Structures are given as C-alpha cells and as structure tokens.
Amino acid sequence: MTQGPLTTEAGAPVADNQNSETAGAGGPMLIQDQALLEKLAHFNRERIPERIVHARGAGAYGTFTLTRDVSQWTRARFLSEVGKQTETFLRFSTVAGNLGSADAVRDPRGFALKFYTEDGNYDLVGNNTPVFFIKDAIKFPDFIHTQKRDPYTGSQEADNVWDFWGLSPESTHQVTWLFGDRGIPATLRHMNGYGSHTYQWNNEAGEVFWVKYHFKTDQGIKNLTTDEANRLSGVDPDSHQRDLREAIERGEFPSWTVQVQIMPEADAATYRFNPFDLTKVWPHADYPPIEIGRLELNRNPENIFAEVEQSIFSPAHFVPGIGPSPDKMLQGRLFAYGDAHRYRVGINADHLPVNRPHATEARTNSRDGYLYDGRHNGTKNYEPNSFGGPFQSDRPLWQPTPVSGSTGHHEAPSHAEDNDFVQAGNLYRQLTEDEKGRLVDNLAQFIAKVSRADIAERAVDNFRQADGDFGKRLESAVQALRG
Numbered sequence: 451m452t453q454g455p456l457t458t459e460a461g462a463p464v465a466d467n468q469n470s471e472t473a474g475a476g477g478p479m480l481i482q483d484q485a486l487l488e489k490l491a492h493f494n495r496e497r498i499p500e501r502i503v504h505a506r507g508a509g510a511y512g513t514f515t516l517t518r519d520v521s522q523w524t525r526a527r528f529l530s531e532v533g534k535q536t537e538t539f540l541r542f543s544t545v546a547g548n549l550g551s552a553d554a555v556r557d558p559r560g561f562a563l564k565f566y567t568e569d570g571n572y573d574l575v576g577n578n579t580p581v582f583f584i585k586d587a588i589k590f591p592d593f594i595h596t597q598k599r600d601p602y603t604g605s606q607e608a609d610n611v612w613d614f615w616g617l618s619p620e621s622t623h624q625v626t627w628l629f630g631d632r633g634i635p636a637t638l639r640h641m642n643g644y645g646s647h648t649y650q651w652n653n654e655a656g657e658v659f660w661v662k663y664h665f666k667t668d669q670g671i672k673n674l675t676t677d678e679a680n681r682l683s684g685v686d687p688d689s690h691q692r693d694l695r696e697a698i699e700r701g702e703f704p705s706w707t708v709q710v711q712i713m714p715e716a717d718a719a720t721y722r723f724n725p726f727d728l729t730k731v732w733p734h735a736d737y738p739p740i741e742i743g744r745l746e747l748n749r750n751p752e753n754i755f756a757e758v759e760q761s762i763f764s765p766a767h768f769v770p771g772i773g774p775s776p777d778k779m780l781q782g783r784l785f786a787y788g789d790a791h792r793y794r795v796g797i798n799a800d801h802l803p804v805n806r807p808h809a810t811e812a813r814t815n816s817r818d819g820y821l822y823d824g825r826h827n828g829t830k831n832y833e834p835n836s837f838g839g840p841f842q843s844d845r846p847l848w849q850p851t852p853v854s855g856s857t858g859h860h861e862a863p864s865h866a867e868d869n870d871f872v873q874a875g876n877l878y879r880q881l882t883e884d885e886k887g888r889l890v891d892n893l894a895q896f897i898a899k900v901s902r903a904d905i906a907e908r909a910v911d912n913f914r915q916a917d918g919d920f921g922k923r924l925e926s927a928v929q930a931l932r933g
C-alpha cells in the first residue's frame with residue numbers, strides 16, 4: 451500500500467477517525483458520516499462462512515522437485531523431467547474444530563496441496579492419515595454431525611461420536627490410528643501427509659495405473675501425549691500455526707520426501723483388498739513406496755485471510771495424466787469441495803491470487819457473477835467460435851474406467867481379505883507395548899464418557915474384532931473407569 455492519508459473505500463481522505471460526526475457537541479450521530487457508516491458496515495462483513503470441516507488452518511507456499519522419472523506411469527507434465535520444480539501451496543488444518551479452536555488436539559490433520567502446473571492447478575487434498583473413517587460419501591454429513599457440537603447441548607457428545615463409530619465398523623482402522631500416538635502431532639512439520647485416496651495415473655500410451663501418494667516428513671515424526679496437548683491447547687492455542695510460520699521465517703524450511711505406490715490397472719479386480727476403499731491401506735510389502743520427489747515449504751503467506759482462509763482446494767482439480775478412481779469417498783468429494791467454495795468464497799473464488807493458475811492462465815467462457823474482475827475484456831464467451839476463442843482439447847485428462855452391471859445402491863465389490871477389522875488389527879499388532887498402552891488409555895478415557903452401556907460395549911466390540919488382546923485390554927480399562 452502506498453503512503454498517504456487514511457481514506458474511505460472510495461479513496462477520499464478521512465478527516466477525523468476519532469470523533470463521529472454529530473448534531474452539535476452532545477447530539478446524535480449523522481447519517482451523512484459516510485466514513486463511519488462504511489467502517490461499521492465493512493467490519494460487520496469481515497467474516498465469510500467458515501469451512502464446515504477443516505475450518506482451522508495454516509498454510510505456506512513451497513516447491514515440489516521431481517527426483518525420479520515417472521513417465522512410464524503418467525504423462526503429467528509437471529512430473530515429466532527429473533529436477534523439474536513446481537510452485538505449491540499447502541494448507542494444513544484440523545477437521546472438527548471451529549476457526550478459533552486450538553491446534554494441539556486429537557484430530558486428523560488436513561494436508562491440502564496445490565501444484566501450480568503449466569497445465570493448470572493440480573490439487574491433492576489429503577490428510578496426515580492414510581485412511582478415513584468411512585468409505586462412502588453418503589455417510590459424511592452424518593459422520594461430521596457426530597464430531598461437531600450437538601444441536602441440543604451445544605457440545606461435542608461422546609454418545610454421538612461412539613454411537614456412530616460403533617455402528618460404523620469400517621471406522622475401526624482410522625479410530626485406532628487417531629487414538630494412537632500419531633493422533634496429536636507435535637507440530638505440522640513433524641507429521642506425514644497422505645493422498646489417502648487412490649487416484650488414476652495414465653501415461654502417453656494410454657496405460658492406466660492406480661496410485662497412492664505418501665509425503666514422509668524429513669523432520670521426523672514427533673507427537674504430543676494427551677496431557678501435553680491438553681496443556682498446550684490452553685496456554686498456546688495457536689501453537690501449530692505459529693511454529694510453522696516461525697520455522698519458515700527462520701529459514702528452516704520444512705520438507706517431505708514424496709513417495710508413490712503404483713498398482714497396474716489389471717491388479718485392482720483381484721487384489722486382496724478393495725484398492726478403492728478409503729478405510730484400507732495398500733501394505734508396503736504388496737506395493738512398495740517409490741521415492742519420486744521432495745516438497746519444501748519456503749514462503750509464508752502475506753495475509754492469512756486472503757491466502758489461507760480464501761484458499762480453495764478441490765480433488766476435482768486434475769491435470770492431463772491424472773484422474774479419479776472409483777473410490778466412493780473421492781467421488782463425493784469431487785462434487786462437495788467445489789460446491790463448498792461456491793457457497794463460502796463465491797463463484798469467482800478461482801480468480802483470487804492464491805487460487806488461480808500461476809504457471810498458465812485459465813481460459814473459460816464463464817463470465818460475470820459476484821466479484822468478477824473483468825479479466826476477459828471484450829472477448830467472445832462461447833465455443834465454438836471463429837474469433838480466435840479458446841477451443842476444446844482433443845484428449846481427456848484421464849482414461850475411461852470400464853464398468854458393468856446395473857445402476858443401484860450397491861455395496862462395493864468384495865475382495866478376498868476385505869473386512870473392517872483386519873487392518874486395524876495389523877496396526878495394533880505393530881505397536882510397541884508402550885504405544886498399545888497409550889492407545890488403550892486414550893480410547894478408554896473417551897469411551898467411558900458415554901451415557902449408555904450398549905454404546906460402550908458396541909464400541910469396544912469393534913476393537914475386539916480387530917485384535918483379541920486389544921479388545922480385552924480396552925474392555926477392562928473402560929470398566930475400571932465406568933465402575
């Protein structure tokens with residue numbers, strides 16, 4: 451901003467910013483005091499609807515560097531040459547808390563990454579966990595209602611949380627993960643990110659591969675205990691946001707080693723797990739992670755509202771060579787994210803500096819709407835046209851997915867080892883004794899708060915099915931607390 455006098459929004463100087471204009475020294479204020487009215491009216495409108503989930507966030511710009519040739523699997527141009535660098539913006543978040551909530555809480559962390567590529571923005575809207583609570587987007591609003599405040603009590607209710615999880619056994623894997631040590635990262639720098647969903651990569655020859663992304667922290671994994679986090683949430687609710695900003699200001703740029711797991715298209719039908727089920731991982735032994743790059747965060751945003759609050763990410767923002775999989779959570783998100791932005795930021799949210807393409811330009815025939823910036827000048831707004839307007843390209847971003855059968859509300863196809871408990875059990879069994887103890891304790895403390903024995907029993911039973919020892923220890927811990 452240039453130096454000069456304080457002005458109104460229209461640019462006129464403000465003569466007195468201490469005393470409102472009144473009728474006489476002690477009289478009422480005047481409607482002609484436009485600087486006052488404008489100031490109050492603008493202040494009333496400073497907030498936009500906060501995100502229904504992932505409201506609390508912090509972000510930073512960075513650089514993705516490709517370190518391995520992946521052209522055998524994808525024709526994405528930003529992944530085409532070893533050493534190639536792409537600008538990125540990463541927004542971290544908690545899921546359930548409101549905009550002003552504390553950072554150091556037990557909650558998954560959003561890991562939403564925008565690559566500003568020469569073929570448009572590619573958004574990978576991941577989390578710090580490789581799996582999720584549910585596997586079909588139709589359950590998402592119900593699930594989130596149980597995490598948010600109850601409409602009658604105004605508080606988060608253990609009854610709602612455990613009732614839903616107990617009746618949704620597919621959540622057992624993610625809940626085991628969440629109540630383990632990694633459920634409260636020490637900072638945003640000391641945790642992994644995961645694309646979580648399975649995506650499609652396709653190469654020049656049109657061959658299809660299914661891919662999962664992993665971002666392994668180069669800072670090492672560090673977590674907070676429940677007691678440490680409870681204390682920190684009270685004394686420093688902004689701990690994670692501050693840590694990220696200060697580390698970047700110090701020139702300590704956090705980085706992540708980027709890996710992918712690649713599954714040839716033909717494997718999907720017969721793989722032992724449904725590869726499009728968001729409640730499952732692909733065990734590393736089946737599809738070993740392959741290192742392909744490095745992500746570094748190296749620039750703080752100048753303005754949190756403009757660049758973090760108004761940043762938008764959509765899993766539907768693909769680029770040539772990358773596309774969706776039939777994962778039913780992903781399919782729902784392909785709609786829900788864009789819809790949320792249109793409501794929350796507006797139809798021209800993509801025009802904001804943080805959201806628009808940086809390495810190319812958007813050439814659409816969309817026009818007008820709230821806060822349209824007139825970017826298209828006098829150009830025609832239809833296609834086909836003979837005035838040199840933008841034309842359609844001749845190749846879809848992704849390859850078609852073969853389908854068969856009839857429409858209907860189907861359960862996902864069953865695979866040999868698909869059940870809701872096997873991977874939760876695998877996770878439990880790989881923990882050390884200390885880790886198991888903390889996991890059981892964290893779960894028991896929360897389950898013990900429910901008001902009805904059947905809700906607690908159903909919750910415990912899911913963990914028993916994951917692993918007998920897990921269930922036994924949890925049952926005794928809950929009983930000891932509930933008496």
Ligand code: NDP
Pocket residue numbers: 580627630631632642664731732733734735873874876877880881885
């Ligand atoms: P894998 O070797 O495939 O996976 C083991 C992975 O578990 C590790 O590489 C590490 O992931 C992760 N892990 C280690 N400690 C913890 C912890 N305390 N909390 C959460 N994750 C941890 O073995 P399995 O296939 O037998 O998988 C066992 C379980 O590991 C799975 O059920 C899943 O819950 C979990 N896991 C698996 C991942 C995968 O992609 N296969 C990824 C993350 C977790 P990382 O290397 O990413 O830090």
